[in-house]
Amino acid sequence: MAKDHNGSKSGSDARGRQASEAYARRLRRMREHGLKPAIAWHGNDAEQMKADFVLDCGWGRLVFAQTFENSAAMVIALRGEKPDRRDIAVYVRNPHVMLANAPQELFLDPSHTYRLDLSRYRASRRAPKGFFIRRLTSQSDAEAINRIYVSRSMIPVAPEFFWSRRDARKICYFVAEDDLTGEVLGTVTGIDHMQAFQDPEHGSSLWCLAVDPTARHAGIGEALVRRLAEYFIVRGAAFLDLSVLHDNKQAIALYEKLGFQRVSFFSVKRKNQINELLFTGPETNGALNPYARIIVNEARRRGIDVEIVDAETGYFRLNHGGRTILCRESLSEMTSAVAMSICDDKAITRRVVSSAGVRVPRQIAGATRPQEIAEFVKCCGQIVVKPNRGEQGRGITVGLSEQKDIERAIADARKVSDTVLLEEFVAGEDLRLVVINFRVVAAAVRRPPVVVGDGEHTIRQLIAAQSRRRMAATGGESRIPLDGETERTLAGAGFGLDDVLPAETELTVRKTANLHTGGTIHDVTDTVDPTLVEAAVTAARAIDIPVTGIDFIVKSPQLPDYAFIEANERPGLANHEPQPTAERFIDLLFPLSLPVAVRQSWRKEDEALRP
Structure with a gap:
């Protein structure tokens, strides 16, 4: 007989009876809606529950505490965590007992557990607009999911892992796809507890809900959660659980809106590099903007001492191995005053790069x-x-x-x-190439902000909603101004701020693609044409600047045609995921913080490039 969290046989029997009653209620509701369950209830299945069950999810493993007889066994399971992965012990009822077994290795995850009683679920009367929800169907879906994971600072998963489990009954993946472009906009993962470990409670859980920060459509997250809940209703699940960080107010508001309620289960994780910010206490750099914070976090990961000089303006000092460097975001003492003055004057920048053979507009x-x-x-x-x-x-x-x-x-x-x-x-797309130490580290297309009409809200209201989403996705750095440029762009398209935009109509609300004015960033590093890479490096060398953002207008990132626009002496290194912009910046400042093998490899590469 499998035991519950407290080692009690009677606890399992009680859960079995409760689950049986819940399942009967659920069957009645399903019959009312003409639904047929995918699996049948066989009474109290506690005898069949798998012991010491651990499920590999690609980004890490889930250790289901209710299948373990004691805390010591769960600690042993967590010690099997692989590098660069995040294992989680879930449904831990007595975390203090578990932590007492390995206080130096484990910590209590600062997340709440929420549960949705599927017998009380109410479907939405409104269908998604501009996108639809479907199952994962291709290798490209898996790659798109990883792109979204990285943009949300989540752990990517080997694409073959997704693909090999596309038909699995334990794990299911849903994606949101744009009606027009076919682009994957969001994703959610579900775990069927009955299929996984013969859960007598017939539970299920939601993991890895993530929406592309550049997505224009509203309601993607809600639609994904609803689709997963309805999927598990048909499969006969009694409830849908999830874990959410205690300070993720936006997500908690969504879950409570859908009927999720707090339950008294806890999660325990290992003290590893990935989880560091969860167990080391509040960040001391919280006042920094995202462009400074990404660099400071990378420095601290490498053991480099950080002194915040002025958080409001992004100044900090880095100390390592007897070397001290003052920075303002990605601008450091390594950028000369001459290089900075060239970038500051756009007319001079144009003349300098033009003389080096870089194409410039009139x-x-x-x-x-x-x-x-x-x-x-x-x-x-x-x-x-x-x-x-x-x-x-x-x-x-x-x-x-x-x-x-x-x-x-x-x-x-x-x-x-x-x-x-x-x-x-010059007509075309706005391409930003981040050049660090005269290597292109990241390339991204920057697109102007776009809103999508719903036939109900004014353009002013749509812009406000889009600004809220952009601010949430960029740490408050991106919003769409309601100024003369926005009004002029709208007027050119035949609209005003207080007009109601027809349903499914896409409208560009500004012509500039800057992140700070609501633009979105789309990584193209792996596909950018070599001519553009060479031109960006040439421009950086002409200015003699070690860190810069080179802006081109291009017909396509995959074509060699371009026109130079400007060079930024303090490029934002955030929002270029999955490219390692902050890592390469710290490499430049403190090369001795790199592993010896990496330094040797770079040295050989530099020698090969010399004439």
């Missing part, structure tokens, strides 16, 4: 006479007005041809910089 500086502006517009067709100095897309207006619009844009740009540039408008 440009004039300080033009104010209407005739001069008219001649330049006639030559270029459409132009871009931008301040000579500035960052984060402030004061930039794109795609102008009318004199009155140009004059207004010049006035806006002058609020940022005294000198205003008029530049040839």
Whole structure:
């Protein structure tokens, strides 16, 4: 007879009776809705429950505490955790007893357990708009799931693991797919406890709910949770459980909205590198923005001492092996004042990189006479007005041809910089290449913010909702301004802020793709054309800057055509997952923190590249 968390036989019998009664109620509800269960109840199955059950989920293993006879056995199971994986002991009723067995190895996970009684579940009357939910069906689905995991700082899984288990009954995977593009927008994993270990309670659990931070559609997370709940109702499950960090207010609000309630189960994890922030206490760098925090976290992982100089502006000092370097986000003492001044003046940047053979668009500086502006517009067709100095897309207006619009844009740009540039408008996508130590570490297409209509809300309301999602996904760094540029872009498409956007209509609300003004980032590092990589490195060497973000306008990241736009001396290293931007930055600053084998490999690579 399998025992419960407290080693009590009577506890299993009681759970069996409770599960039987719950299953009877569920059968009545399913018959009312014309549903047929996929499995049948066979009475009290406690005798059949597997002992010491551990389930491999790819990112780590789930150790189901209710199948273990004592805490010591669970500790032994957790000690089998593999490198770069996160094992979790779940449904632990007496965590204090378990922790007493290995206080130096284990910690109590600061997460709540929530349960949805599937006999009381109420389906939504509204179908998803702009996307649909389906099962994982291909290797590309598995790769897309990993992309979303990495963007959410979750542990990726070998794609073959997903694919080999696509028909498994213990684990199921659902994805949300965009109706138009076919892009995977979100994912959720479910565990069938009956199939896994003959659970007498007929339970199920939800894991790895994740939505692409660049997704434009609302309600993706809710739709995935509902699809999983309905899947397990048909399979005869009594409840759906999940674990959520105690401070994840957005997720908790969603679960409580759907009817989940807190239950008194706990999770225990190992003290490993992945879990470090969960057991070391509150972060001392919480006031830093994401661009500074990603670097500070990587430094601390390597044992580099960090001193926060001014959190509000992103200044910190790193100390390691007798070397001290002051940084402001990705700008460090290794970037010279000359290189920084070149990047700060866009007209000079253009001349420097152009002389090195990098292709640049036509440009004039300080033009104010209407005739001069008219001649330049006639030559270029459409132009871009931008301040000579500035960052984060402030004061930039794109795609102008009318004199009155140009004059207004010049006035806006002058609020940022005294000198205003008029530049040839080049159609295409905005490509950012992060160059560190004269190597391209990451390449990403930056796309302007887009909202999708639902036929009910105004564009102003849709922008506000999209801004909330972008802020949540970027640590508060990305939002769509309701300013003159947004209104001009909407007017060009025939809309105003207070118009109701027709259902399923996609509308670009700004022409600039900067992250800070609501743009989204899409990694293309593995597919970017070598010509673009070479041009970015050439531009970085011309400026002689060790860390920079090179911006091109391209027809496609997979084609060699480009036009140089600007170089950023303090590129944001966050939001480029899965590329190791922070790791390569710390490598540059403190090469001795790298393993010897890696340093030797890099040295050989440098020697091979020398003429």
